[in-house]
Amino acid sequence: MKAIVIYKWARATASARVRESGEVDWGAAKMTAGDDDPAALDVAKAIAGADGDVVGLTIGDGEAAWALARGVATAFTAPQVGPLADESATAGALAQAVRQLGEVDAVVIGDDPAHPGVAPALAAHLGWPVVLAVGSAALSGDGRVVITRKAGAEVETISLVTPVVLGAVAAGEEARPPGMMETIKARKKPIGELSVAAPAEAVTSTQTRRPARSGAKLLGGEPAEAAAALVTELRGDGLL
Amino acid sequence: MTADADADVDFDVIVVGAGVAGCVSAFQLATAGRGVLLVERGAEPGAKALSGGVFYCRVMEQVFPGFVEAAPVERVITRNCLSFLNPSSFVNIDYGDQRLASPVNAVSVLRAKLDAWLAEQCESAGAMVMPGFRVDRLLIEDGQVRGIGAGEDELRCKVVIAADGVNSFVSRDAGLRSKDRTNHLAVGVKSVIGLDRAVIEDRFNLEDGQGAAYAVVGDCTKGVGGGGFMYTNLESVSIGVVLRLDDLKRRGASATDLHDGFLNHRFVAPFLKGGELLEYGAHLVAEGGLAMIRDLVKPGLVVIGEAAGLALNTGLTVRGMDLAAGSAIAAARAVDGALEAGDYSPATLGEYRQSLQECFVGRDMETFRRAPAFLEGTRMFNDYGPLLADVFHGVYNLDLRPRRHLLKTARAALRSSPVGWLDLARDGWNALRAL
Ligand SMILES: Cc1cc2nc3c(=O)[nH]c(=O)nc-3n(C[C@H](O)[C@H](O)[C@H](O)COP(=O)(O)OP(=O)(O)OC[C@H]3O[C@@H](n4cnc5c(N)ncnc54)[C@H](O)[C@@H]3O)c2cc1C
Numbered sequence: 012m013k014a015i016v017i018y019k020w021a022r023a024t025a026s027a028r029v030r031e032s033g034e035v036d037w038g039a040a041k042m043t044a045g046d047d048d049p050a051a052l053d054v055a056k057a058i059a060g061a062d063g064d065v066v067g068l069t070i071g072d073g074e075a076a077w078a079l080a081r082g083v084a085t086a087f088t089a090p091q092v093g094p095l096a097d098e099s100a101t102a103g104a105l106a107q108a109v110r111q112l113g114e115v116d117a118v119v120i121g122d123d124p125a126h127p128g129v130a131p132a133l134a135a136h137l138g139w140p141v142v143l144a145v146g147s148a149a150l151s152g153d154g155r156v157v158i159t160r161k162a163g164a165e166v167e168t169i170s171l172v173t174p175v176v177l178g179a180v181a182a183g184e185e186a187r188p189p190g191m192m193e194t195i196k197a198r199k200k201p202i203g204e205l206s207v208a209a210p211a212e213a214v215t216s217t218q219t220r221r222p223a224r225s226g227a228k229l230l231g232g233e234p235a236e237a238a239a240a241l242v243t244e245l246r247g248d249g250l251l
Numbered sequence: 252m253t254a255d256a257d258a259d260v261d262f263d264v265i266v267v268g269a270g271v272a273g274c275v276s277a278f279q280l281a282t283a284g285r286g287v288l289l290v291e292r293g294a295e296p297g298a299k300a301l302s303g304g305v306f307y308c309r310v311m312e313q314v315f316p317g318f319v320e321a322a323p324v325e326r327v328i329t330r331n332c333l334s335f336l337n338p339s340s341f342v343n344i345d346y347g348d349q350r351l352a353s354p355v356n357a358v359s360v361l362r363a364k365l366d367a368w369l370a371e372q373c374e375s376a377g378a379m380v381m382p383g384f385r386v387d388r389l390l391i392e393d394g395q396v397r398g399i400g401a402g403e404d405e406l407r408c409k410v411v412i413a414a415d416g417v418n419s420f421v422s423r424d425a426g427l428r429s430k431d432r433t434n435h436l437a438v439g440v441k442s443v444i445g446l447d448r449a450v451i452e453d454r455f456n457l458e459d460g461q462g463a464a465y466a467v468v469g470d471c472t473k474g475v476g477g478g479g480f481m482y483t484n485l486e487s488v489s490i491g492v493v494l495r496l497d498d499l500k501r502r503g504a505s506a507t508d509l510h511d512g513f514l515n516h517r518f519v520a521p522f523l524k525g526g527e528l529l530e531y532g533a534h535l536v537a538e539g540g541l542a543m544i545r546d547l548v549k550p551g552l553v554v555i556g557e558a559a560g561l562a563l564n565t566g567l568t569v570r571g572m573d574l575a576a577g578s579a580i581a582a583a584r585a586v587d588g589a590l591e592a593g594d595y596s597p598a599t600l601g602e603y604r605q606s607l608q609e610c611f612v613g614r615d616m617e618t619f620r621r622a623p624a625f626l627e628g629t630r631m632f633n634d635y636g637p638l639l640a641d642v643f644h645g646v647y648n649l650d651l652r653p654r655r656h657l658l659k660t661a662r663a664a665l666r667s668s669p670v671g672w673l674d675l676a677r678d679g680w681n682a683l684r685a686l
Contacts, residue, residue, distance in 0.1 A: 030527065190401070191401050
């Protein structure tokens with residue numbers, strides 16, 4: 012099967028600074044791999060299978076060799092599409108790019124809680140079904156894709172026909188990030204460039220409230236006193 | 252090195268650390284057509300550098316003509332103020348000069364922006380910039396440095412340039428530096444306070460795009476060896492204290508308390524009023540001057556920038572970035588020569604040591620050799636501020652008693668100060684020699 016993994020399609024929210032005015036200052040932050048991007052790649056690889064094909068796709072100004080350093084044979088980028096506030100517009104740009112990559116069975120993207128609308132909107136643009144919160148995937152004999160996902164305390168198994176859009180979530184840190192040698196080799200490989208027109212944005216973000224700051228408490232004194240005070244505080248807050 | 256070993260390399264040069272020193276040397280060597288790998292442990296170049304500073308940037312013109320226009324600099328520093336700060340008085344030596352604007356002598360910079368720009372220049376020049384990897388060992392064979400290790404990977408090269416900053420593990424690994432004595436180290440605690448561009452220009456009395464740099468001694472450190480600094484960026488003010496570790500420890504003082512006290516000082520707080528805290532952090536600074544450097548060269552290795560102990564705190568200026576750039580230029584030239592000759596022995600690479608000594612870096616390090624020792628004297632931090640304030644109080648406090656000449660006023664102030672005539676003479680002499 013052929014699966015597309017989409018990566019580095021947003022900036023890390025950790026690089027954003029919310030000013031007192033409510034304005035968000037992104038500084039010079041570039042598009043970067045999200046926490047769920049490695050999980051999306053694993054799902055794409057599982058769907059493609061040993062003989063299949065995984066194609067990497069990214070947009071914007073991030074380092075596109077990310078997927079190549081992780082064993083993907085070919086990767087494409089649409090550098091003109093910058094970070095957009097409108098999640099549907101981001102999805103629209105991604106859909107344009109996906110259509111340029113020929114027939115595919117699955118498009119896998121990180122199911123990022125900071126951008127919850129992108130994966131469903133991508134499915135809408137493509138006219139395909141979508142499943143979110145995907146933890147793992149496998150191929151079944153009849154050409155269907157079988158995924159698992161956590162639903163509360165249960166693990167749900169779903170069988171799907173293709174083509175499909177999957178939103179993947181990571182269970183933890185990336186198991187084995189590539190070393191320097193793999194990264195250097197990946198950087199030397201060619202990356203295809205796609206021409207995608209940045210869609211008009213229908214949504215703009217006008218204000219971001221600063222996250223509520225719960226004042227930090229500093230407990231001084233001798234280590235033993237401080238530890239005792241900490242226990243008292245935690246008990247007081249019902250945490251112990 | 253044999254031809255075999257030469258054929259077996261991944262890069263001509265591997266530079267460890269994409270600060271000012273690393274980027275400048277990588278850029279120079281890539282421009283000369285050498286295969287360069289620039290490794291930086293931060294996720295992005297500049298990501299790890301707290302801060303910024305006042306960059307005495309004339310040296311950058313040699314590397315990037317038009318540096319001030321092209322690079323992301325904040326303000327052109329045209330006002331330098333040395334401030335003796337006391338609890339309820341201060342005496343400033345405030346020097347403003349438009350000659351400092353043309354040619355530009357110093358700029359304020361924020362490293363997150365500057366280092367990212369420098370790394371981009373390296374990339375455009377053909378260097379491979381590799382952020383997100385920490386070099387954790389040197390490959391040394393028969394006393395010759397042959398590359399670096401990072402995790403499972405080993406990369407071979409002809410010359411390694413260690414530009415990994417104040418805590419340089421690379422030069423320690425190579426046996427070029429011992430563990431630093433603590434009085435060679437200082438801790439810097441710093442905040443960046445956001446303010447409107449126009450508000451900054453009003454408060455600091457600046458023309459558009461120009462900036463001020465304050466060096467402060469006295470009450471900002473409550474007598475701990477070190478000083479305070481404050482300088483203007485385009486839309487923020489960087490302010491903090493640099494404190495000698497040994498003195499801090501001896502007095503049981505807290506660096507963060509001193510930092511907070513400085514920002515809230517009655518004469519400092521008005522500059523920052525209504526500002527928004529954008530960044531806060533702490534960092535080690537090497538302050539040893541020449542005494543810290545054991546050697547700069549080993550077969551296949553050169554050490555540059557703050558990794559080589561090249562930093563100067565003269566009391567009037569804190570310098571590190573310009574020395575980093577200067578040493579990088581000298582090293583790049585020597586390494587290029589060594590690559591040309593195919594000889595990476597200390598005899599050839601030692602060219603670097605030589606040209607460093609001959610350029611402004613070596614000369615200034617030598618000139619200010621005594622500054623660290625002079626700055627260890629405590630009178631500078633405790634006693635001169637009140638003394639100066641008493642002199643000026645005698646001059647300006649027209650309390651209807653008959654005035655005395657300045658000399659007499661000064662003499663009276665000196666009598667009630669812990670500073671004796673002899674101290675004054677000795678410190679004056681030492682200051683002239685050290686600074
Ligand atoms: C509070 C404070 C104020 C200062 N003010 C000024 C000032 O006003 N003007 C001035 O000129 N100087 C100032 N300095 C000094 C100045 O910051 C340094 O001298 C200068 O940054 C040295 O440059 P460098 O390139 O040698 O090292 P750095 O800028 O420290 O760069 C070293 C780089 O190496 C990377 N690195 C380290 N170890 C590894 C590893 N193992 N693998 C990969 N990468 C690694 C680091 O992440 C870093 O990016 C100040 C310093 C402090 C702390």
